Amino acid sequence: MSLSLLEQLIESLRVLPGVGQKTAQRMAYHLLEREREGGKRLAETLGVALEKIGHCAMCRDFTESEICATCASASRDRHQLCAVESPADRLAIEQATGYRGLYFILQGRLSPLDGIGPRELGLDALAARLAEGEITEMIIATNPTVEGEATAHYLAQLARQHRVRPSRLAHGVPLGGELEYVDRGTLSHAFGSRSEMT
Amino acid sequence: MSLSLLEQLIESLRVLPGVGQKTAQRMAYHLLEREREGGKRLAETLGVALEKIGHCAMCRDFTESEICATCASASRDRHQLCAVESPADRLAIEQATGYRGLYFILQGRLSPLDGIGPRELGLDALAARLAEGEITEMIIATNPTVEGEATAHYLAQLARQHRVRPSRLAHGVPLGGELEYVDRGTLSHAFGSRSEMT
Incomplete structure (x- = not known):
């Protein structure tokens, strides 16, 4: 038996990370019930994005141009x-x-x-x-x-x-963290890399 | 300044229920990095589904036909x-x-x-x-x-x-639930609707 369109939609939503059967179902119903416009926009943008977005020739970041905006910028x-x-x-x-x-x-x-x-x-x-x-x-x-x-x-x-x-990048105790809960490796590293207070 | 295609994609993913900025970002990167095929399928299915899926004339459920499969079934x-x-x-x-x-x-x-x-x-x-x-x-x-x-x-x-x-539908204590943690309204209802054991 072939899947209905709704079942196909639920199935295809599962490619999204962290989305299982239940969430996909909820998303499909949400789009059909309340977000048809947004859903259409999503379908179009996603199609165009996957077609056009490639890698920057300089930095390998995602971009729709050959060189991304950051690499092309004169102010960097x-x-x-x-x-x-x-x-x-x-x-x-x-x-x-x-x-x-x-x-x-x-x-x-x-x-x-x-x-x-x-x-x-x-x-x-x-x-x-x-x-x-x-x-x-x-x-x-x-x-x-x-x-x-x-x-x-x-x-x-x-x-x-x-x-x-x-x-x-410096390793050490995260700001706002409590020493008691920082893992040993990080604490040992932070202790070894201590800096003099001025 | 107009948004880049990637920013547009992230923005349009936010129509999904429970998806905020961070999750949308993660989804966009996931699709671009690892799921281009699945993403394309999603874009197509979503577009077709939103166009074709309407309400069953009998039960008002979502369906792509005029009458849904359940309503049309001879075995129900x-x-x-x-x-x-x-x-x-x-x-x-x-x-x-x-x-x-x-x-x-x-x-x-x-x-x-x-x-x-x-x-x-x-x-x-x-x-x-x-x-x-x-x-x-x-x-x-x-x-x-x-x-x-x-x-x-x-x-x-x-x-x-x-x-x-x-x-x-019957109201009462859920199977596997513990009386101690069942809310008062439910417990009172379950008590009142008790049935004789045979």
Whole structure:
């Protein structure tokens, strides 16, 4: 028996992350009952977005142009390059900090077991860019996980080869956190990296 | 400044129920990074579904045909009619019980303050159907809320006018529940409606 259109809609909503059968059902009914206009807009935007959005030729971020707005901007500092794992990380840094340099989005992290090596992360393009000599500092903002750290070490080596200064985000106790509940690794790191008060 | 296509996509994902800025962002990145095929299918299905899915002329449920599959089915008992507030309620009853009769979906509940009266719930069509004389029992399965109860009373009157026997879902202690944690209203109702053990 073929699925009804409603069942097809529920099924196709399940590609969204964190959406199971029940939520998909609720979404489908919500769109049909109360948000037909918004739903139509979503269908159109999604179709166009998936067709048109590709990767920036410079930083590998998502963009509908060949070069993304940040890379094309004349007002960004072209001597600093911040390497992050994902577009979401880039956005978080952009929103939280006053960073005015450029980005490089790895779209992943080194993970040899999953077949993700330097080539999959576009590190040859990154190396070519470092070789141009315009960049003086590479801020390595990969996640503080085992694979993220390994990627950070690899990137730092790459930077040094091209006489670019590598730097890494500070690790430590989060603001507003309580020492009692901070995990041991972080606390030990924060203790070791203590700075003098002036 | 006009929004980029990615920002438009994030914005339009927010029509989904329970989806805020952060979740919409995560969904957009997920679709772009890992689910382009599924996303395309979603865009197409959603567009077609919103265009084609309307209400069944008999039960007011969502369907792409004029009469939904349940109403058109020859194997359903045409003497019983179950009135529910929403398609989701209909689905819950269909999945949980062995009910083989027909349904009527109110698509809401009586709520004079919000301008929802008998006409908005299609009760004239329901009355016409009851008048046909085929239906002998109307199972009223509106929610046990103030408005749902008011709707149930109205429906029961309507049924009696047409010599149709109205019935209501039993209220009581949920299976697996603990008396200690059941709310007072439910417990009092369950106590009053106790049945003899045989």
